[in-house]
Amino acid sequence: MFKSWEELENSIKDCKKCKLCEGRQNIVFGVGNKDAKIIFIGEGPGADEDRLGEPFVGKAGKLMNFAFQTLGINRQEVYIGNVVKCRPPKNRDPQEDEVNACIDYLRNQVMLIKPQVIVLLGRIALQNILGQEYKISEARGKWIEKKGIYYMPTWHPAALLRDEKKKIDFIKDLQKVLSFNFK
Ligand code: URA
Ligand code: SF4
Numbered sequence: 001m002f003k004s005w006e007e008l009e010n011s012i013k014d015c016k017k018c019k020l021c022e023g024r025q026n027i028v029f030g031v032g033n034k035d036a037k038i039i040f041i042g043e044g045p046g047a048d049e050d051r052l053g054e055p056f057v058g059k060a061g062k063l064m065n066f067a068f069q070t071l072g073i074n075r076q077e078v079y080i081g082n083v084v085k086c087r088p089p090k091n092r093d094p095q096e097d098e099v100n101a102c103i104d105y106l107r108n109q110v111m112l113i114k115p116q117v118i119v120l121l122g123r124i125a126l127q128n129i130l131g132q133e134y135k136i137s138e139a140r141g142k143w144i145e146k147k148g149i150y151y152m153p154t155w156h157p158a159a160l161l162r163d164e165k166k167k168i169d170f171i172k173d174l175q176k177v178l179s180f181n182f183k
Helices: 005-012 047-052 059-071 096-113 123-130 164-178
Strands: 038-042 079-082 117-121 144-146 149-154
Touching: 005 096, 038 096, 038 123, 047 059, 059 164, 079 096, 117 123, 117 164, 123 149, 149 164
Parallel strands: 038 079, 038 117, 117 149
Antiparallel strands: 144 149
C-alpha cells in the first residue's frame, strides 16, 4: 500500500497486471475529493469512461448526476471510483483474475481517503468488496458496518435505466446516506 497519492498514481501508470490492459484507451482511476466523507464505487469503465478517462460520464453516469442534483450531492465533494479501472470488452462483468489484479488500487484509494460511508453501486461492487454471499436485491438500502466504515449497497445506475421502480429505491438509499450522522 502506498502512503501518498503520488506514489499510488505513479504505480498504476501503464498497468498491465491483467488482460483488460489490452483493449483500453484510458485507465479510469477515479475522481473527486481526496478527503471525501463518501465514496461511490461502481463496476468498471464503459465505452464513454474508457474514452474520457473518467468514471460515470456515460448514460448511467448522467442518470446518477441527475439523482445527485436532485439530492444536492456535489460530484466534487464526494469520490467516485470502480472495482476495475480498465474497460472489460463489450462491458462484460469483470472476471475474478481481473478483480484480484486490480482491487488493491481501490483498497489503497479507500485507505488514503478514509471515508465514513461507501456506497456500493450494484452487485459487482457489493460482492467484490463485502463478499460473494451478498445479494444486491436483499442487501440494498441497508447499512452494513465493517471495520468502522458504513456501507450502503444500492442498485447500479445502469439498472435504473431499465426499471423506474429502481430509481425510487436509488433515491431513497441515497437519502439514507445523506442522513448519516457524519462526524
Ligand atoms: N458503470 C460503472 O460501473 N462504472 C462507470 O464508471 C461507468 C459505468
Ligand atoms: Fe491494471 Fe486494473 Fe487495468 Fe487490470 S484493470 S490492467 S489491474 S489497472
